[in-house]
Amino acid sequence: MLIGIATFGILADKIGRRKTFTIYYVGGTIYCLIYFFLFTDSTLLLWGSALLGFFANGMMGGFGAILAENYPAEARSTAENFIFGTGRGLAGFGPVIIGLLAAGGNVMGALSLIFIIYPIGLVTMLLFVPETKDKVLE
Numbered sequence: 001m002l003i004g005i006a007t008f009g010i011l012a013d014k015i016g017r018r019k020t021f022t023i024y025y026v027g028g029t030i031y032c033l034i035y036f037f038l039f040t041d042s043t044l045l046l047w048g049s050a051l052l053g054f055f056a057n058g059m060m061g062g063f064g065a066i067l068a069e070n071y072p073a074e075a076r077s078t079a080e081n082f083i084f085g086t087g088r089g090l091a092g093f094g095p096v097i098i099g100l101l102a103a104g105g106n107v108m109g110a111l112s113l114i115f116i117i118y119p120i121g122l123v124t125m126l127l128f129v130p131e132t133k134d135k136v137l138e
Contacts, residue, residue, distance in 0.1 A: 004058025009065075016133040017066045018125065021059065025122035028055035032115040036108065069132035 004024075012020040035048045064080070071079040094114075101110035 001053045001057040004054035005061035008058045008061035029118035
């Protein structure tokens, strides 16, 4: 996780926020498929969790920067807190939904819903989030 966050920051400063988010969203999508459908050994699952965490949690390294760079100083704190709070609030329903689906007997089907998050995030980012690399903050 920490390596993913640090790597995200370095890449974002070198190649841009959007390109780095794209790499991480695509990596997360691919790795979810590998993780959920190919790992059957507990040792592979342990190492797979670390690699999935690299992509899944690594993106957190860019959220603060991209949010700060997209809002003026007078609205920045409110915007960031609202966005982070809303995201955390909505994400709280994830374990409940996955648990309810898994209780129906299809654990792999329930877990595969996590895979959907990455393509949705990628498309949303590409459509609505401008590149902010080298943007001067006020």
